[in-house]
Amino acid sequence: MDFITVDFNKSIDRSAFDCEIHPALNTYIAQHAGQDEKRNVSRTFMYIEKGILLGYYALANASVAVDELNEDQKRRMPGYPMPAVLLSRLAIDKSRQGVGLGQRLMSDFFRRVYTVSKQSGVAFVVVDAKDQRAASYYQAKLGFVASTNNPRRLILSTATLIKGFRALA
Amino acid sequence: MNKPVQPKSAQLTADKVSAALSDADAVVERHASKSLASSALSRTSGLRTRSMRAMHLSNVERELAELKKVVAALAVRSVVHEEMAFDLDHYGVTVLDAGTAHQLLDTPPEPTEALQKLLALR
Numbered sequence: 001m002d003f004i005t006v007d008f009n010k011s012i013d014r015s016a017f018d019c020e021i022h023p024a025l026n027t028y029i030a031q032h033a034g035q036d037e038k039r040n041v042s043r044t045f046m047y048i049e050k051g052i053l054l055g056y057y058a059l060a061n062a063s064v065a066v067d068e069l070n071e072d073q074k075r076r077m078p079g080y081p082m083p084a085v086l087l088s089r090l091a092i093d094k095s096r097q098g099v100g101l102g103q104r105l106m107s108d109f110f111r112r113v114y115t116v117s118k119q120s121g122v123a124f125v126v127v128d129a130k131d132q133r134a135a136s137y138y139q140a141k142l143g144f145v146a147s148t149n150n151p152r153r154l155i156l157s158t159a160t161l162i163k164g165f166r167a168l169a
Numbered sequence: 170m171n172k173p174v175q176p177k178s179a180q181l182t183a184d185k186v187s188a189a190l191s192d193a194d195a196v197v198e199r200h201a202s203k204s205l206a207s208s209a210l211s212r213t214s215g216l217r218t219r220s221m222r223a224m225h226l227s228n229v230e231r232e233l234a235e236l237k238k239v240v241a242a243l244a245v246r247s248v249v250h251e252e253m254a255f256d257l258d259h260y261g262v263t264v265l266d267a268g269t270a271h272q273l274l275d276t277p278p279e280p281t282e283a284l285q286k287l288l289a290l291r
Binding site for chain 2: 002004062063064065066067068069070073076077081082084086100103104106107110111123124126141142143145147148149150153155156157159160161163164165167168
């Protein structure tokens, strides 16, 4: 598994990062990502060229609970929340938007999930779409489905991901 | 990903909500137990059915008051459960429709063409 990103590195200048669209994503990488790393709350991976941060994403473990199982489903499915990996943030610097870096970071994220899924149970991949445009992309193009409690929290079966990677092998 | 620290006032509210839910649960459970007991009694008592007994007005009033309490308790439970669902959302628990979850786990869809292309990117 060759990743294009590197582990969060606090020595990299993050204050200049600007994704232009969502200021919260700039604030996160500049001010909060380090704390989340230190507290093991989430992991951030950076895409860096010539020492400049051009993109990042953050992931964490999450749970997916199911609502109102019927009798048949109770026999067939776990009655407890199931493990997932959450892509909580993904941002590209404005200087590199529109050249496919976002897709490469998504691919990098999926490879990490695939790697994790070999060592620990991951039933689902969960993403938080920042806006409706992103949500539509995840659903219409990548096959994610919307969660019940939040239309912008989207879910993909890890099994689908594994099928995809096996097809590449 | 920072989990918000619950302020003291929020904790107090949470405690009050929890107490209200506990009270409401007790009322509903008491009524449910009583209803079950009386239906079991009516099943075993043969001809001694409830309809055959002339209910005294005070009994009717007492039952009506009890039912009002149950309705109020159910309303409290409904509101609290909605609040809890919001909290679950707020703290990041994802809820998925059971039918969809079952399908995703047991008969996962093939990757879309776009996903397959994405996975091949380096």
